[in-house]
Amino acid sequence: MSEPFLEISGIGRRFSGFVALDGVSAVFQPNRVTAVIGPNGAGKSTLFNVLSGVLPPSSGSIRFKGRDLTGTKQHRFAHLGIARSYQITTIFQALSVHENVRVAAQALRTRYDIWRDRRRLRELDDRADAALAAVGLSARRHDPARSLGHGQQRALEIAIALVAEPELLLLDEPTAGMGPEETRDMVGLIERLAADRTILLVEHKMKMILGLSDRILVLHHGRLIADGTPAQVQADPEVRRVYLGQSHGYA
Structure with a gap:
C-alpha cells in the first residue's frame, strides 16, 4: 500500500502549561481542498505553524509523501x-510586484553571488512570471506592490509561495479583510x-x-472534534454546539 500524501499522528503542542494542540491525527489525500475551522483559540494557527515547520510539535509526528x-528545519x-x-x-511594499516574487525564487534557487551574470538568472524571471500569471497579476508586473489593492496583495503573497512549486499549499485566512x-x-x-x-486553509x-x-x-x-465532508460536518451536533450553531451560522 502506498504512503499517504500527508499524515499527522498525535500532534501535540504545548506552550509552558498551555496545551494548544492535543493529539491531533489526520490523513490527507492529494489534490483536495481541506479547511480547518474552529472558534478563536481552537489551535488552527498553531496547527498551520507545525505543518509549515514554524513550530516543532511537542509530541507526535508529521509524514509527507x-x-x-x-x-525538520523550517527552511x-x-x-x-x-x-x-x-x-x-508579508510582502515588500517598495519593490515591484515582479521583484517580490523574483526575490523569493532567488532565495530558493541560488546563493548570493555578486559575480553572477544576471542573464544566467533568466530562469528565475521566468519562474516569477509563471507564478504571477497563475494568480492573475501579470498585467501589474512592473507596479510597486504598495499600489495593489488588498485582495491583489493577498494574491501576490500566494504567487510568492508558488515559486517553490509546492505540492502542498497552506493558506492562512486568505480572504481576511476582503469584501x-x-x-x-x-x-x-x-x-x-x-x-x-x-x-489546506484556515x-x-x-x-x-x-x-x-x-x-x-x-x-x-x-482537539479534533470532527472530520468529514461539508455536509457531514454541517450536520454534526457537537460542531453545531461549539461552533456552527453559535453566531457564525452558515451564511
Missing part, C-alpha cells in the same frame, strides 16, 4: 514541496490552484468554506 518531517519545508501564506500580508467581490476572486483563484496541488467565512472544501476539520480547545 512517506518522509518523516518531525523536527527545508519549501524545498520539500510545502509552502504557505500568512494571515498578515464580497475580492472574496469571490480569491475563491476562484483557490479553485484553479487546487486543480494540481493539495490545499478560514472563518463559513459559506465560502462549505462551497469550496472537499473536507473540513474542526478543532476545539486544541
Whole structure:
C-alpha cells in the first residue's frame, strides 16, 4: 500500500502549561481542498505553524509523501514541496510586484553571488512570471506592490509561495479583510490552484468554506472534534454546539 500524501499522528503542542494542540491525527489525500475551522483559540494557527515547520510539535509526528518531517528545519519545508501564506500580508511594499516574487525564487534557487551574470538568472524571471500569471497579476508586473489593492496583495503573497512549486499549499485566512467581490476572486483563484496541488486553509467565512472544501476539520480547545465532508460536518451536533450553531451560522 502506498504512503499517504500527508499524515499527522498525535500532534501535540504545548506552550509552558498551555496545551494548544492535543493529539491531533489526520490523513490527507492529494489534490483536495481541506479547511480547518474552529472558534478563536481552537489551535488552527498553531496547527498551520507545525505543518509549515514554524513550530516543532511537542509530541507526535508529521509524514509527507512517506518522509518523516518531525523536527525538520523550517527552511527545508519549501524545498520539500510545502509552502504557505500568512494571515498578515508579508510582502515588500517598495519593490515591484515582479521583484517580490523574483526575490523569493532567488532565495530558493541560488546563493548570493555578486559575480553572477544576471542573464544566467533568466530562469528565475521566468519562474516569477509563471507564478504571477497563475494568480492573475501579470498585467501589474512592473507596479510597486504598495499600489495593489488588498485582495491583489493577498494574491501576490500566494504567487510568492508558488515559486517553490509546492505540492502542498497552506493558506492562512486568505480572504481576511476582503469584501464580497475580492472574496469571490480569491475563491476562484483557490479553485484553479487546487486543480494540481493539495490545499489546506484556515478560514472563518463559513459559506465560502462549505462551497469550496472537499473536507473540513474542526478543532476545539486544541482537539479534533470532527472530520468529514461539508455536509457531514454541517450536520454534526457537537460542531453545531461549539461552533456552527453559535453566531457564525452558515451564511
